[in-house]
Amino acid sequence: MMKVRFWGTRGSIATPGQSTMRYGGNTSCVEVRCGNELLVFDAGTGIRDLGNQLLKEFPTDPMTVHVFVSHTHWDHIQGFPFFLPAYQPKNTIHLYGPPGRDKSFDKILKIQMDSDYFPVELGAMRAKLHVHEIREDIKLGSLEIKHFYLNHPALCLSYRVNDGTRSFVYATDNEPYQGTLFHNTQLATAATDFPTYLDEKFVEFMTGADLLVGEAQYTNEEYPEKRGWGHSPLESVVRFAVQANVKKFALFHHDPQHDDDFVDGMVRDAKNIAMHFKGTTECIGAKEGLEIVLA
Numbered sequence: 638m639m640k641v642r643f644w645g646t647r648g649s650i651a652t653p654g655q656s657t658m659r660y661g662g663n664t665s666c667v668e669v670r671c672g673n674e675l676l677v678f679d680a681g682t683g684i685r686d687l688g689n690q691l692l693k694e695f696p697t698d699p700m701t702v703h704v705f706v707s708h709t710h711w712d713h714i715q716g717f718p719f720f721l722p723a724y725q726p727k728n729t730i731h732l733y734g735p736p737g738r739d740k741s742f743d744k745i746l747k748i749q750m751d752s753d754y755f756p757v758e759l760g761a762m763r764a765k766l767h768v769h770e771i772r773e774d775i776k777l778g779s780l781e782i783k784h785f786y787l788n789h790p791a792l793c794l795s796y797r798v799n800d801g802t803r804s805f806v807y808a809t810d811n812e813p814y815q816g817t818l819f820h821n822t823q824l825a826t827a828a829t830d831f832p833t834y835l836d837e838k839f840v841e842f843m844t845g846a847d848l849l850v851g852e853a854q855y856t857n858e859e860y861p862e863k864r865g866w867g868h869s870p871l872e873s874v875v876r877f878a879v880q881a882n883v884k885k886f887a888l889f890h891h892d893p894q895h896d897d898d899f900v901d902g903m904v905r906d907a908k909n910i911a912m913h914f915k916g917t918t919e920c921i922g923a924k925e926g927l928e929i930v931l932a
């Protein structure tokens with residue numbers, strides 16, 4: 638059994654308030670449990686509440702947590718300094734992620750907790766912290782965690798967890814290559830099918846997933862204004878999910894400008910788009926607190 642729980646579903650910046658109560662205001666954080674393994678995808682502000690829950694679950698026993706960071710934009714790491722299990726010496730925390738453009742993954746995490754930005758240094762975290770820059774696929778017991786580079790204005794990773802029977806894909810902060818490269822005329826004339834090829838590789842990576850937690854930041858109407866920002870119009874993510882034969886697609890990384898009613902509308906649109914492409918992918922909206930069991 639694989640159990641997935643959403644602790645933060647928002648993109649870009651935390652958005653607390655009445656209008657985001659149902660889908661949630663915390664930024665990206667998803668917990669995945671499988672056997673004894675405890676995996677976390679991204680350390681946005683949602684990881685604070687997850688940490689509090691873990692303190693209750695492991696009051697005296699040590700815990701080992703594997704945190705997979707997609708990339709180091711604020712909305713994906715800002716909660717980590719508030720992840721209380723990292724301050725307890727009995728615990729072990731593994732952090733996995735990509736390097737930055739000119740800094741190591743480790744250094745970026747340290748900079749976030751530099752005294753100019755935060756009162757406590759990374760070194761003050763008393764848990765055994767192991768920082769790994771992702772170079773190859775990871776094996777954790779019977780789990781295999783593969784990665785794939787996305788199209789985003791930072792090195793950004795998608796992850797796929799396979800346990801032999803079930804699979805989970807976490808893919809946020811991605812823009813279709815067809816949306817960016819086709820708009821560079823030089824590249825478009827040089828190799829018109831190259832962006833399509835790259836998008837196909839992404840579809841291949843997701844193929845057959847039981848659950849895709851995938852970004853759905855913009856509507857088709859909003860997208861042209863935000864081209865190049867590293868996010869997708871709804872039509873393309875649903876199309877990719879259908880092409881990949883994904884069983885369930887949870888719309889994730891909700892735009893801060895989208896209130897609950899708006900996200901409801903996007904979920905309805907996603908279902909219609911999936912039908913239009915004759916897909917069987919079930920589309921839902923990722924909500925803070927929602928738990929999905931892949932049995």
Ligand SMILES: [Zn+2]
Nearest residue numbers: 648649712810
């Ligand atoms: Zn983001």
Ligand SMILES: [Zn+2]
Nearest residue numbers: 708710789810
């Ligand atoms: Zn980002």
